Amino acid sequence: MxxxxxxxxxxxxxxxxxxxxxxxxxxxxxxxxxxxxxxxxxxxxxxPPAAFSEALIRVASQSFPGKHAYMPNAGYADVRAAIAGWVGKAQGIDLPSSHVVMSCGAGGGLNVIFKALLNPGDEVVASLPCFMEYRFYAENHGGVLKTVPCKPGFDLDLDAIAKALTPRTALVILNSPNNPSGTIYPEATLQGLAGVLADATRKHGRTIYLVADEPYRAITYGQPVPGLLALYPHSIVVSSFSKELSIPGERLGWIAVNPAAEDAAALIDGAVVCTRILGYVNAPALMQKAAAACLGVTAxxxxxxxxxxxxxxxxxxxxxxxxxxxxxxxxxxxxxxxxxxxxxxxxxxxxxxxxxxxxxxxxxxxxxxxxxxxxxxxxxxxxxxxxxxxxx
Ligand SMILES: Cc1ncc(COP(=O)(O)O)c(C=O)c1O
Incomplete structure (x- = not known):
């Protein structure tokens, strides 16, 4: 075989x-x-919203240097700057454009981050219920997914998460609004989680990263989605335009690394090199330009x-x-x-x-x-x- x-x-x-x-x-x-x-x-x-379709037609009919060429692996500089401003505002922090890396959807972004952070046997902790592709993404890069139960009603069980953290834990992944439950974790829970991660980081002598997988951030019915970057320094947001612009087939997403993370610079270099060596090379060129032209617009x-x-x-x-x-x-x-x-x-x-x-x-x-x-x-x-x- x-x-x-x-x-x-x-x-x-x-x-x-x-x-x-x-x-x-x-x-x-x-x-x-x-x-x-x-x-x-x-x-x-x-x-997709009309503004996106119009932006795509505009970009496709414009000519500009490097339109269909290889580009820096992190993406177009002007697109990264636009996304940094927009994400920083939503997350309540100052986000430099150097801390944004464009990706092939959230799925591509998560693979880049897992590859950058996981050593063989390292653990990725996720609260159930969760998007089970995480297991494959972790295993792609030598890691292991460790799941923990949630509270009744799907909120995070912070005690269960605290117990799951060990010296092998590289990161905790959080998906809010959550696929499949539709839960938005409240700010008080996330503050509690930040405390649990800080305690475990001290106890185990290893920085535990918090990765927020947020492709559904724009699809809410009134309850706010708290920004994680303002709550925990060693954090990374990964997201995409798949759901909010209804363009999952176009494979466009982004990674934002918290400037307060102690390894931020190394992590960005790692994410850029992983984008290259995973064979993505860079996020789709025209889609970057079209999406950046209509940030904040949704289906x-x-x-x-x-x-x-x-x-x-x-x-x-x-x-x-x-x-x-x-x-x-x-x-x-x-x-x-x-x-x-x-x-x-x-x-x-x-x-x-x-x-x-x-x-x-x-x-x-x-x-x-x-x-x-x-x-x-x-x-x-x-x-x-x-x-x-x-x-x-
Ligand atoms: C929770 C979650 N994360 C990530 C993804 C991947 O999204 P993308 O199309 O941006 O790769 C999905 C897709 O359904 C999802 O539900």
Whole structure:
């Protein structure tokens, strides 16, 4: 077998996501795409804002030196400066442009940071439920993902995090607003976390970094998303335009390193070299220019609120146990009957597709990606009701 053993294992361990994807294709072929309500993918349903499309056309039709050329691995200087001003404002700190490195989406940015920070066997700590690609990203660079349970209602369990920190902990990764729960961690919790990390850093004699994965920062329903850079010096924000501009296929993101971090300069040099040696070389050129021209503009976020309000109260009326998402376009209810796999199968019989909670490290729940057309939500409710009755 030519395939590397660990990749064979990765293929096997991600097989249920593939199975879901294949089930979706099969059901759509069998019953017609319009009959299937597919809530399985976090692919934004809204078109990119007009300002982005116009900026892209403008940039594509302009000629400027180095338009399609290699550039510094960190990205265009003017784009980094624009992002630094915008992110610094959102995070409540002064962020120099030298501390921004452009990336190929948040996924690319996280791989760059993990490669820059992890020694073999180092641990990445994440609170459940979480985006499980973190496990693969950590393993890509010799690290190990260590997950910790959350409190009821999905807030961070600071005692559990404190217990998980060891001399092997290189970083804690935090995703707020959270995929899959939609939780925004409150400022008081984050202040507490900063204290836990400072204590563990002293105790173990090793700086523990806090990496904030924030691609959903712009998708919120009123609750503010506190800036982590102002709360903890050894922190890094990684984000992208995938969700807020509805351009996940364009692979544009960024990394911001806190100037207060003791290793900030070395970390930036590391991130730049990792961008190169991971083969990204630099973030997509024209996308950098187009996104920088419309910072702060987003897809129509009111539409996600409408979809949430169409779905969540209706599910509660049926009897689902659900914490309303404060951000993102995901809801993470308890699986009626307690078995997420059995429940997801019961829903499939109703031609409604969702992802079992164990795909996010939490059995007994399921994720609904409600970034779909409103009529799919309306049509799905009978299926949600039938599956609820079958499983309870
Ligand atoms: C929590 C989280 N982090 C990172 C990513 C990767 O996003 P990107 O498309 O910017 O690579 C996703 C994508 O769904 C996500 O949900």
């Amino acid at each position: 030519a395939l590397a053993r660990h990749i064979g294992q990765t293929v096997a361990s991600s097989s249920f996501i593939r199975k879901m994807f294949e089930t979706g294709i099969r059901l759509k072929q069998e019953y017609g795409a319009e009959k299937v309500c597919d809530f399985s993918l976090g692919n934004p349903s809204l078109p 129509d976020m009111a539409a996600y609120r409408r979809k949430r309000d169409l779905l969540c109260p209706a599910l509660k009326r049926i009897g689902y146990d659900l914490v309303e998402p404060a951000g993102t376009f995901y809801a993470f209810p308890k699986a009626p009957g307690g078995d997420d796999l059995a429940f997801v199968e019961a829903l499939q019989k109703q031609l409604v597709l969702v992802v079992p909670g164990r795909g996010f490290g939490m059995e007994g729940y399921f994720r609904i990606a409600y970034c779909v057309d409103d009529d799919i939500i309306t049509r799905s409710l009978a299926g949600f009701e039938a599956a609820f009755r079958e499983c309870t």
